[in-house]
Amino acid sequence: MTMAFIPYTLIFLVAGAMIVLLSGILEERYRKTRAKEVLSIVFVAMALGGTVLLYRDVTSDPHSILLFLIGGEKPPLAGCFEIDLLSVFMVFSIVSLGLFAVIYSFSYMQHDTRLGEYYSLLLMMMAGMVGVALAGDFLTFFVFWELMCLSSYVLVAFRKERWGPIEAGFKYFVMSSLGSVLILFGMSLLYGLAGNVNFAYMSKYISWSSAGIWAYLAFIFLFIGFGVKAAIVPLHTWLPDAHPEAPSPISAMLSGIVIETGLYGLVRIFFVVFMPNAAFLPNGSDMFRYVFAGFSLLTMTLGNILALFQKDIKRLLAYSSIGQMGYMLVGVASGTSYGLLGMFLHVFNHSMMKGLAFLASGALVERAETRDLDEMKGLGRYMPLTTLALAISVLGLGGVPATSGFVSKFILFGSALAPGVNLWWLALAGVLNSALSIAYYLRIVQRLITKPIKDFSRVREAPASMLVPIVAMAILIIVFGIYPLPVLQFADSASKALIEGLQNYISKIIIL
Amino acid sequence: MVPIQIYLTIIFSLLFIGLYCIAFKRNMIRILFGIEIILNAANLSFIAFSARLSGKVDLLAQSVVVISIVIGGSVIAVGLSMVLNAYRQFKTLDVRELRRLRW
Numbered sequence: 001m002t003m004a005f006i007p008y009t010l011i012f013l014v015a016g017a018m019i020v021l022l023s024g025i026l027e028e029r030y031r032k033t034r035a036k037e038v039l040s041i042v043f044v045a046m047a048l049g050g051t052v053l054l055y056r057d058v059t060s061d062p063h064s065i066l067l068f069l070i071g072g073e074k075p076p077l078a079g080c081f082e083i084d085l086l087s088v089f090m091v092f093s094i095v096s097l098g099l100f101a102v103i104y105s106f107s108y109m110q111h112d113t114r115l116g117e118y119y120s121l122l123l124m125m126m127a128g129m130v131g132v133a134l135a136g137d138f139l140t141f142f143v144f145w146e147l148m149c150l151s152s153y154v155l156v157a158f159r160k161e162r163w164g165p166i167e168a169g170f171k172y173f174v175m176s177s178l179g180s181v182l183i184l185f186g187m188s189l190l191y192g193l194a195g196n197v198n199f200a201y202m203s204k205y206i207s208w209s210s211a212g213i214w215a216y217l218a219f220i221f222l223f224i225g226f227g228v229k230a231a232i233v234p235l236h237t238w239l240p241d242a243h244p245e246a247p248s249p250i251s252a253m254l255s256g257i258v259i260e261t262g263l264y265g266l267v268r269i270f271f272v273v274f275m276p277n278a279a280f281l282p283n284g285s286d287m288f289r290y291v292f293a294g295f296s297l298l299t300m301t302l303g304n305i306l307a308l309f310q311k312d313i314k315r316l317l318a319y320s321s322i323g324q325m326g327y328m329l330v331g332v333a334s335g336t337s338y339g340l341l342g343m344f345l346h347v348f349n350h351s352m353m354k355g356l357a358f359l360a361s362g363a364l365v366e367r368a369e370t371r372d373l374d375e376m377k378g379l380g381r382y383m384p385l386t387t388l389a390l391a392i393s394v395l396g397l398g399g400v401p402a403t404s405g406f407v408s409k410f411i412l413f414g415s416a417l418a419p420g421v422n423l424w425w426l427a428l429a430g431v432l433n434s435a436l437s438i439a440y441y442l443r444i445v446q447r448l449i450t451k452p453i454k455d456f457s458r459v460r461e462a463p464a465s466m467l468v469p470i471v472a473m474a475i476l477i478i479v480f481g482i483y484p485l486p487v488l489q490f491a492d493s494a495s496k497a498l499i500e501g502l503q504n505y506i507s508k509i510i511i512l
Numbered sequence: 513m514v515p516i517q518i519y520l521t522i523i524f525s526l527l528f529i530g531l532y533c534i535a536f537k538r539n540m541i542r543i544l545f546g547i548e549i550i551l552n553a554a555n556l557s558f559i560a561f562s563a564r565l566s567g568k569v570d571l572l573a574q575s576v577v578v579i580s581i582v583i584g585g586s587v588i589a590v591g592l593s594m595v596l597n598a599y600r601q602f603k604t605l606d607v608r609e610l611r612r613l614r615w
Contacts, residue, residue: 018519163602169594170595178534
């Protein structure tokens with residue numbers, strides 16, 4: 001199906017961001033109400049509804065591909081949104097985590113000023129990620145990529161009256177915008193090889209036999225660029241500073257879905273542009289697989305080992321995100337649609353688990369007024385629901401059965417053992433790393449429920465609007481751990497759209 | 513017509529100048545310069561390839577460059593506002609003073 005329009009989800013998010021900003025300005029001038037919070041919840045909920053419409057339209061198409069032409073112009077001379085089930089899957093993960101983060105912000109952020117800007121930027125960041133997931137050519141991709149990046153820089157440094165966010169924000173800004181310009185540079189090299197910026201044209205017209213060293217150079221630049229955003233070791237150094245210093249809902253968004261969007265960009269471009277042509281190289285696809293496997297091993301090991309030494313609860317969770325990113329790379333390294341099924345399932349599950357971990361720890365940190373785990377000893381006794389939810393999320397991150405984390409990790413490590421993939425050492429390292437990671441995940445729970453050293457008797461449970469997303473996400477983790485079939489099937493068709501459905505993806509554009 | 517090799521030489525020297533700037537300069541504003549220089553290397557690369565490929569100039573790459581210049585402007589605006597906040601906080605533009613978090 002082809003439409004001369006902008007995808008529904010994107011319209012709601014962008015329009016919502018502008019209306020919320022306007023409402024924030026009006027409220028500051030006239031009368032203080034909670035209109036901007038309510039409006040942003042409504043718009044994100046509408047965006048979730050728009051995602052359902054997108055899913056319906058994509059599945060009703062015979063090739064499961066939906067093409068939105070901006071202004072009715074046809075590619076390759078115009079930008080377009082090319083939507084397959086993989087894009088819809090990513091959009092679904094983004095918007096559902098975003099909804100929880102917005103609801104949580106309702107009372108978490110209530111003592112801050114400039115809330116109109118905050119909600120507007122949060123919606124803009126979601127709009128940027130949605131645009132990245134839907135883009136069908138590099139021009140659209142880059143515009144939305146920068147929208148996402150710019151909003152996230154400002155949101156990290158949102159509490160600008162303290163030194164921590166400013167310093168972390170500047171560091172994040174320098175590293176991440178260097179990554180963005182390197183992506184642009186790599187894309188210009190790919191443009192030089194293909195003569196077009198549309199992904200489908202690039203896939204068809206780049207031939208490795210004539211491209212030679214330039215294709216490798218483009219790959220290196222793109223890998224560094226996306227790797228910075230996806231926090232692949234050794235490009236991760238911004239993450240343990242930026243994620244703890246951001247407000248907790250933003251930490252949840254950053255760790256839960258923004259770094260995964262970086263990984264999505266890498267995977268999309270790698271499997272559409274590089275992988276189909278790499279088959280013509282002698283051992284080409286094997287070489288790429290070993291590169292990804294090496295980075296995966298490095299990322300998961302270093303992330304987990306560094307997390308062991310952290311005392312700051314949010315910093316610990318940030319390092320654990322690096323470790324989880326390593327697990328996701330296992331799926332890319334396997335290069336099969338089964339491995340990518342595990343990867344995208346883990347993207348969704350990780351967005352729920354790490355989002356919940358940051359939201360719950362944000363509630364605890366707000367009550368304890370410190371981020372130091374040793375000073376939070378015993379706090380969990382006075383906030384039982386939050387602590388229970390945090391325990392569920394960290395057990396899920398560690399991969400304990402009956403949580404959704406177990407299902408996706410099982411598929412990921414299984415894909416590395418599949419015949420023809422032959423990465424048994426990676427699966428072994430993954431399992432050992434999971435065992436290692438349980439050590440620090442359980443330490444969080446142990447510190448929270450041990451005997452208090454400080455007097456927390458006046459501490460009350462978190463307010464209702466913070467408890468609602470926390471409890472809902474905890475229930476989702478358990479439900480998808482026991483009955484993973486719906487999301488598993490969705491992720492399965494999404495990963496098949498990327499590998500087996502690649503010809504559909506290309507021919508939809510080129511026939512036009 | 514200028515051969516593509518000359519363009520490529522300029523593009524890659526711009527890239528390395530920018531990387532040098534980001535890696536070794538201590539002034540925050542100079543680090544922003546480095547980012548902008550690499551952005552311009554990428555823009556120049558688009559323009560150079562757009563003229564080479566089909567004999568006539570490819571308008572697609574030109575529109576990519578126009579949009580990327582606009583985006584680059586907004587990136588630098590955000591960066592400068594961060595530098596301003598950092599200056600208010602630390603009273604210096606030296607990145608070595610921002611060492612309370614580990615780089």
